[in-house]
Amino acid sequence: MKGRVIKSTGSWYEVDTGESLISSRLKGKFKQAGLKLTNPIAVGDWVEIEVEPNQETGIIREIVPRENYVIRKSTRKKHFSHIIASNVDQAMLMVTMQRPRTSFGFIDRFLVSIESFRIPGIIVVNKMDQMEGEDAEEWLQDIHEIYEPLGYQVIETSALNDESSQETFKPYLKGKTTLIAGHSGVGKSTLLNSLVEKADQVTQEISDYTTKGLHTTTFAELFKLEYEGSLIDTPGIKEFGILDVEDTELSHYFPEMREYLGQCKYNDCKHVNEPGCMILQKLEEGYIHPYRYQSYLNILHEEDSHR
Ligand SMILES: Nc1nc2c(ncn2[C@@H]2O[C@H](COP(=O)(O)OP(=O)(O)OP(=O)(O)O)[C@@H](O)[C@H]2O)c(=O)[nH]1
Ligand SMILES: [Mg+2]
Ligand SMILES: [Zn+2]
Structure with missing residues (x-):
């Protein structure tokens, strides 16, 4: 069976x-x-x-052989990996500006990992009700400006008290298996509860002291939606450890770099300081966002330090 x-x-x-x-x-x-x-x-x-x-x-x-999966390095067991979920049609990364804060570096690491299977990514900005001040405005604007041009949709919501979340999310979720991931405390289970009537996922206030989540959800779980489709709630991720990627392969997982690949002077260009590098030229010309390039370098160098 x-x-x-x-x-x-x-x-x-x-x-x-x-x-x-x-x-x-x-x-x-x-x-x-x-x-x-x-x-x-x-x-x-x-x-x-x-x-x-x-x-x-x-x-x-x-x-049955997996079509794809979202995988990260195990935090508990060295050299082991953990599959967060498999056979998904898309991945939603839930982010918040504060309590807890999600960094651009974290977002980029997650996106790199789903790009290796070309899993479409959606960024869900939650706790919009707590977005106040100049800092918040700037952060939100950056999210839109950096990620939308790359093909990642950005949805703003307040999972806790938005009456219209069903309406907002249904067009995205219908007929698909969707993974929800993100730091602990961003509101993944809260959103799930608002979308799946029968779900009764435990949610918990974040710590006032560390302003971080308390890792309330401990197992991934798939819930069927009332319409066709399903939603996978997952435990909060602290740091997203990317599985070994070859240096020359990493740029394939940055959609904005993909289109220029093969145009560098050297075949094995790592786009760090090589002469005739098209990526560096596009960075200079403003076609590649400096934050994204910084994430690229961070992941590249971290990979080096593991060898
Ligand atoms: N102000 C506000 N609080 C929210 C919102 N969404 C969720 N929260 C609160 O944030 C806290 C954490 O929510 P959870 O749904 O437990 O977060 P989670 O992402 O599932 O966390 P883990 O299971 O630990 O990974 C709870 O106290 C929620 O009530 C929102 O839109 N606005
Ligand atoms: Mg949860
Ligand atoms: Zn190059």
């Missing part, structure tokens, strides 16, 4: 077969080419299960 993993808690996986939910376990080892994973099965996976004689539990026999 085929089904989709909607939740995993330790060694049990909730599999939705369309007709029922069957708690299933893995038996035996699953080899996954080239990846050392903390979770062999991820929310979003399609699996083949065999229902046990008691009819209530199942055994996972096979994972």
Whole structure:
């Protein structure tokens, strides 16, 4: 029987077969080419299960090859990675200006990771009700100016008290599997609760002392929308560790650089200080945003320091 993993808690996986939910376990080892994973099965996976004689539990026999996945370095286990979710049609990154603050660097790291599968990205700016002051205005303007021209849509919302979030989000979510990610405390579960009537995700006020979230959601979980489509709530991410990317490959994951690739003087150009570099020229001419270029350098250098 085929089904989709909607939740995993330790060694049990909730599999939705369309007709029922069957708690299933893995038996035996699953080899996954080239990846050392903390979770062999991820929310979003399609699996083949065999229902046990008691009819209530199942055994996972096979994972249908993933179309894509969003993956990060494990924070707990060195050299291991963690799949946040798989087989998604798009990823929403929820960001807030304060309580907690989301940096442009963090946004860029997340976008790089979804670009490797060309997963469309949407930036959801939450807590618009708390946006006040010049600093906020500037931050918000930057978000629009930097990301929209790259093809990432930007949606502004106040998940906690916006009566119209269903209307706002439905056109984006209908018929698709959407992942919601972001720092702890930005309001991912709050938005989910407002969009999925039956969902009852726990939410929690952020710490006054650190102005950071308290990591309230601890497992990813897929919820079906009332219309066609589903939404995956995920635990807050502190830092987004990008999996090893080759130096010369990184620029492929920056849409604004992609169009100039192949136009540098040297084939193996890393776009740092090489003569005849088209990326540096476009940066100079203002076609590439300096913040984005800075993120590019940061990721590039961090990769170097791991070797
Ligand atoms: N002012 C304001 N507060 C909000 C808004 N959306 C969410 N919050 C509050 O922010 C806090 C954190 O919200 P959660 O939904 O738990 O955040 P989360 O992103 O799911 O956090 P983790 O599960 O820890 O990753 C809660 O106290 C929410 O009530 C909003 O639009 N405006
Ligand atoms: Mg949550
Ligand atoms: Zn170059």
